[in-house]
Amino acid sequence: MEVKDIKRKLISVCGPISPEELGFCQSHEHLALSRGRSWEIDPNLCIDDVEKSIQEVLLYRQAGGMAILEAQPGGCNRMTEELVKISERSGIHIIASTGFHKLRFYYEDHWIFSRSQEELTDFFIRELTEGMFTDADTIFEGNQIQAKAGFIKTALDSCGLTPAYRRLFLAAADAARTAKRSVMIHVEKGSDPVALLDFLIQCGLSANRLIFCHLDRACPAPDTLLALLEKGSFLELDTIGRFKYHDDQAEARIFQDLIGKGYEDQLLFSLDTTRARMKSYTPGAIGLDYLLLVFLGRLRELGITEEQIRKFSHENVLRSLL
Numbered sequence: 321m322e323v324k325d326i327k328r329k330l331i332s333v334c335g336p337i338s339p340e341e342l343g344f345c346q347s348h349e350h351l352a353l354s355r356g357r358s359w360e361i362d363p364n365l366c367i368d369d370v371e372k373s374i375q376e377v378l379l380y381r382q383a384g385g386m387a388i389l390e391a392q393p394g395g396c397n398r399m400t401e402e403l404v405k406i407s408e409r410s411g412i413h414i415i416a417s418t419g420f421h422k423l424r425f426y427y428e429d430h431w432i433f434s435r436s437q438e439e440l441t442d443f444f445i446r447e448l449t450e451g452m453f454t455d456a457d458t459i460f461e462g463n464q465i466q467a468k469a470g471f472i473k474t475a476l477d478s479c480g481l482t483p484a485y486r487r488l489f490l491a492a493a494d495a496a497r498t499a500k501r502s503v504m505i506h507v508e509k510g511s512d513p514v515a516l517l518d519f520l521i522q523c524g525l526s527a528n529r530l531i532f533c534h535l536d537r538a539c540p541a542p543d544t545l546l547a548l549l550e551k552g553s554f555l556e557l558d559t560i561g562r563f564k565y566h567d568d569q570a571e572a573r574i575f576q577d578l579i580g581k582g583y584e585d586q587l588l589f590s591l592d593t594t595r596a597r598m599k600s601y602t603p604g605a606i607g608l609d610y611l612l613l614v615f616l617g618r619l620r621e622l623g624i625t626e627e628q629i630r631k632f633s634h635e636n637v638l639r640s641l642l
């Protein structure tokens with residue numbers, strides 16, 4: 321679909337926004353994350369100082385950023401009211417998510433393990449259409465606010481579609497069909513995203529409403545990337561400024577290569593920042609503005625045009641979500 325023909329609105333935490341209001345958008349970030357099971361596993365998975373998060377987002381705005389897809393789903397330490405506050409104070413559009421993360425990020429007594437598939441579908445739909453729950457880390461369908469989630473975040477773990485994950489993906493697919501919202505997928509190293517894509521298509525979802533994330537570090541084999549793109553899915557690439565995987569030149573060449581194969585309308589980018597990579601939390605870190613201030617330069621050096629950059633940061637975000 322041509323972007324100019326999109327009539328639907330995006331759902332940000334401060335209300336609906338029209339496609340032309342979006343601006344430069346990084347498609348997979350974490351701006352506020354409370355201390356929970358994920359923090360016990362990795363201390364960088366705690367981003368709980370709202371003032372610091374606001375500072376970071378203001379730097380992003382100064383560099384030209386305007387919107388962010390927030391990838392922490394409800395019930396998994398998403399700081400829901402804080403996301404509203406960060407958006408109000410910074411003027412940045414934040415599009416929040418419902419859904420589920422890797423199950424190791426939840427305590428054993430979390431409702432995600434005990435609620436039925438239908439109840440999980442209901443939770444996701446309510447977050448998308450009525451408003452998000454603020455106390456979902458501990459309570460199922462407790463306190464709800466007006467701010468709504470704008471998409472469904474899911475996670476494909478290395479164990480694949482075990483019965484526990486199958487149930488979650490079925491619930492997410494039902495909610496996506498009912499609420500007509502897109503599904504973002506965290507892809508873990510060692511998993512099979514192509515098999516998941518086939519499964520979600522069998523569940524009645526369209527490939528062009530699916531965003532597969534982190535492939536550039538999780539499953540970098542070109543065949544996997546191309547198989548997902550050939551079927552029409554979006555890829556969110558974010559191994560940027562992450563030098564233990566590869567340098568930015570190598571990352572820029574992935575974009576160049578996929579553009580050369582005709583896929584510039586299906587690529588998104590972001591940094592997937594954690595505490596360790598935000599300047600306001602970790603002095604000397606690359607910061608949320610790194611993509612704008614540094615990485616775009618690497619893309620331009622390879623001849624990637626402003627129009628193509630606008631697609632990754634803006635038009636493809638709209639195509640993938642609306």
Ligand SMILES: [Zn+2]
Binds near residue numbers: 348350391592
């Ligand atoms: Zn993430």
